[in-house]
Amino acid sequence: MSAKPRRHILAETPESLAPWLAEAGEPAFRGKQIFEWVYRRRAESFEAMSNLPKLLRDRLAEAFEIYTSSIARRADSSDGTIKLLLAWPDGATSECVMIPDGDRRTVCIGSQVGCPVGCRFCASGIDGVERNLTAGQIVEQVMRVEQICRDVDRVPDETTLHQLSNIVMMGSGEPLANYQHVMAAVRILNAPWGLHIGARKITISTVGLPKQIRKLAEEGLQVNLALSAHAPNDALRRELIPWAEQIGLAELVAACRHYFEKTGREITFEYILLAGVNDRAEHAEQLAKLVKQLRCNVNLIRYNPVSPLPFGRPTSDATTRFQAILRKSGVNAHVRKSRGMDIDAACGQLRRKAQAESVVTPAARVPNDGE
Ligand code: SAH
Ligand code: SF4
Numbered sequence: 299m300s301a302k303p304r305r306h307i308l309a310e311t312p313e314s315l316a317p318w319l320a321e322a323g324e325p326a327f328r329g330k331q332i333f334e335w336v337y338r339r340r341a342e343s344f345e346a347m348s349n350l351p352k353l354l355r356d357r358l359a360e361a362f363e364i365y366t367s368s369i370a371r372r373a374d375s376s377d378g379t380i381k382l383l384l385a386w387p388d389g390a391t392s393e394c395v396m397i398p399d400g401d402r403r404t405v406c407i408g409s410q411v412g413c414p415v416g417c418r419f420c421a422s423g424i425d426g427v428e429r430n431l432t433a434g435q436i437v438e439q440v441m442r443v444e445q446i447c448r449d450v451d452r453v454p455d456e457t458t459l460h461q462l463s464n465i466v467m468m469g470s471g472e473p474l475a476n477y478q479h480v481m482a483a484v485r486i487l488n489a490p491w492g493l494h495i496g497a498r499k500i501t502i503s504t505v506g507l508p509k510q511i512r513k514l515a516e517e518g519l520q521v522n523l524a525l526s527a528h529a530p531n532d533a534l535r536r537e538l539i540p541w542a543e544q545i546g547l548a549e550l551v552a553a554c555r556h557y558f559e560k561t562g563r564e565i566t567f568e569y570i571l572l573a574g575v576n577d578r579a580e581h582a583e584q585l586a587k588l589v590k591q592l593r594c595n596v597n598l599i600r601y602n603p604v605s606p607l608p609f610g611r612p613t614s615d616a617t618t619r620f621q622a623i624l625r626k627s628g629v630n631a632h633v634r635k636s637r638g639m640d641i642d643a644a645c646g647q648l649r650r651k652a653q654a655e656s657v658v659t660p661a662a663r664v665p666n667d668g669e
Contacts, residue, residue, distance in 0.1 A: 307336060307362045308441065309434030309482065312491060322357055333491045336364060340445070367438055371652055372446075379638035380446055383648050386411075386435060390428055393469055393648050394439040396446050397637050402463040403447050407439040408645065409480050410471025415505050417528075417539050419572060421604040422470035422646030430476040436483035440465060440493060465495060468503045468524070469645045474510035481514075484521060497521045503568065505541055508553035515560035523557050524566040524597070525550060529576050530584035538576070547588060555592045565594040571617055572601050573610035582620045586627035595630040602636065604647060 312329045319328050331350060335341040342365060344350075344358040370391055371383035378398040385391050395406040408422075410430050416423035431439075444462055465487060467473045473480045484500060486492040501522040504511065511523065527547070529535035535542040554565045567589050571577045589596060598621055601611045612620075617633055624631035642648045 302361075304361060304363045306366060306432065306434030306438075307332070307364050308437040308486070309432060310362075311486065311489070318361065322354065324354055328354065330491065332358070337492055337494075340441075365438060365441070366435070367442065369442065371648065373638075373641035373648060375638040375641045377637055377639075378450075379641065380443075380450070381638060381641050381648055382442055382446065383652055384439065384442060391649050391652065392431060392435070392439065393645060394443050395469070395638065395645075396443045396450075398450075399635075403451075404464040404466060405440055405443040405462055406466050406468050406645070407436060407443075408469030408471045409436065409467055409473040409476045413471050413646070414475060415472050415539065415541050417505070417526075419538060419570060419601060419604070419607055419609045420646065421607075421650055424606075424646070424650070427471070430479055431471065433479045433482035433486065436479060437486050437493070439469075440487060444493075462493070462495060464499045464501070466501045466503065466524075468501070470649070472505055472507075473502050474504045474507040474514070477510050477513070481517065484519065488519065498563070501566075505539060506545055506550045506553075507541075508545060508549050511550075511553040511557055515557045520561050520563055522563055522566065523554065524568050525554055526570075527567045527585070527588075528570050528572075530581050530588055534576060534581075538572075551588065551591050554594065558593050565592065567594050567596045568599060569596055570599045570601050571612045571620060573612040573616070575609065577612045577616050577620055579619070579623060582623035583627070586624050586629050589629055590627070595632070596624055598631060598633045600633070600636055602639065602647075 312333065315329045315332070316326060319326060328350065332347065335347045341347055344355045344362070347355055367384040367386055369382055370385040373381045380396045382394050383391050384394065390411040392408045392411055394408065397404040397406060408431060411428035412425055413420070413423035414427035416426065440462070447462065467480065480502070487495050487500060488497050497520045501524055502514070503524040503526060505526045514523065528538055532542065532546050535547065557563070558565055569585065585596070598617060600617055601609055603609065603611055621631050621633055642651060
């Protein structure tokens, strides 16, 4: 009877839980109580749900689990950024990050274990993709980070969850290649009975899958879309991003324009500046022409070097020059602050490091978060 794998409560909704409750002979309002315990009061066990009958608590514990990960590593940056490496029951690991900025707390989460795209500059795709994260695991990353925020900010228990200002899906993986789980998670993050984080505070960053961008536009959600452009023309983009072989910038711009028209949300174009590769004046001029075809802004990201990969971080002068050319052409361009530089800031780095260390010294899992 109890040999069946338990369901992850963080992937459930009031609708999906209703048949189970009915079968257990419980009234429907129990669903509301359960989610209140999980998302408002942050219960870590069904046992703690003290206004539920004991028998129901026992049956819930047999059929469901709440938290499924353990924190394999934690790295604290001197700038307040905190990175967690979560280990899932199957041995897969994924990173999530809390980035404080004044009163704001941004959480950066992943969508897959590894990444199938394999961009030449990125640590996440070096070994390909291991698997998708499930909806429950995506939500659990946010919950784990939120717990850290509470500890850091000394928020007393049993306060409603409003510690997180923004959620960005910019960790490992290509979210639109795991569309179903990502959307199920976004709905739970957004739901009033769930984490209740406004869709406008949730950003999905994608390498650019036009069909899925158009589908996302029809979801009736106002999530922000960030397109990882990284090059102002297809030839250069193909050198950096393997999937650009099949997908051209013109097609992506058209899909993004459709997204803006449907949702009213301005697109963000992300552009990693790689020293000597895509950071010249002519690149900036070409990029300005490209992005002026739609309502968008540009986020310039100075590359965080990843040890075996042959790319360098541009100087801040080169970065400012690039930004100035965009601005002179009337493009709204910002340089993203680099955070957590002392804790392997680039997504996928901590996971790789932990994997490498456990291969070399399986027994001694001593954190080493230096340079
Ligand atoms: N796969 C999605 C989302 C995850 S990557 C995407 O590519 O958009 C999120 C962002 O982090 C992307 O813009 C990506 O290019 C950037 N990124 C990856 N590695 C980086 C590095 N080493 N330094 C700076 N930004 C990096
Ligand atoms: Fe995957 Fe994004 Fe990294 Fe490219 S940049 S390999 S799409 S995670």
